Amino acid sequence: MVGSRASDPALIHDHGESSGRRSCGRPPVLCDEMRRKKIMDATTETLIEFGYQATSMDRIAHSSGMSKKTLYQMFSSKQELLEALLTERLFNTRLSSLPLIGETAEARLVYGMQRLTDEFLRDDRICLLRVVVTEVSRIPEIGDFMQTYFTSNSRSFPLYIWLRQLEDEKLIVLNDLEADADRLFGMTIGLLTIKELTRCKPRLSNCERASHIIESVRFFLRACSQSAPRHVSAA
Structure with a gap:
């Protein structure tokens, strides 16, 4: 009787579920999005620890727990991986479509x-930017990529979009x-x-940072109003 119960597949399955044990076997397969995130995380950590020159695909693969084959399936070279990292982790924001709240331009x-x-x-971001600033003068490819990126994408940056919206609504005048x-x-x-x-000065508190933003925006808007072209009516 005991033997028949132990050999019943349904009962064995139920026992495994109730005990909370995981069956042995291959690790779960990651989707492309999760693979990409693990690779980006590993690349960031490796860059911060070793710098660009000493960051290799071998080190990234080891840090991410993935094979070099998987890395090369997603990125053709270390340079392509670095460019993707800078684009996604340093330059891109999710704020381009942010609806601005307030009745005035300020x-x-x-x-x-x-x-x-x-x-x-x-x-x-600051840690990653510190690496880029350190390496950009020594690695021409980084500087070339950054210049190309900003030249091609400046008009999709949130601040550019916001100023254009305010100008379209006649709330500010820009030259x-x-x-x-x-x-x-x-x-x-x-x-x-x-x-x-x-780190030339103590880090600003959140209140001090907010005050700096407010004062800077006010100064900017005053400068815009003073430099706005004035139309002189014909005599």
Whole structure:
């Protein structure tokens, strides 16, 4: 009787389920999205620890727990992998379609810039950016890629899109949309990023960072209003 119960496949299955044991066998197959995330995580960690020159596909494969064959199925070279990493983890944001909240240009820009600042000054981005800044003068390919990327994608950057929306709604007047976007970025995120990278001053608190954004946006809007072309009526 005992033997017949033990040999019953249904009972064996039920026993395994109730005991919470996992059957032995091959590890679960990861989808492409999960594979890509593991590779990106491993590449980031390897770059931060060893730098670009010493980062190899072997090291990335070891850190990610995947084979080199899998890496090369997704990326043809280390350079292609690095470019994908910088695009996804450093340059891309999810804020391009963010609806700006506020009734005035100042309120809406402050709202957007605070969220953009929070995203760009995350610790993981700053660590990756520190590696890029260190390597860009020694690895021409990195500098070439960054210049090409920004030249091709500047108009899809959230700040450019927001300023264009405000201009279309007649809330601000700009002389040069792309140059003005660069100026506001430099006054806010650019300056705060330099402080984070150099640690030349104590890190700002969230309140101090918010105050800096508000003051910078106000200064920017005043400068825009003063430099706006004035139409002189004919006598």
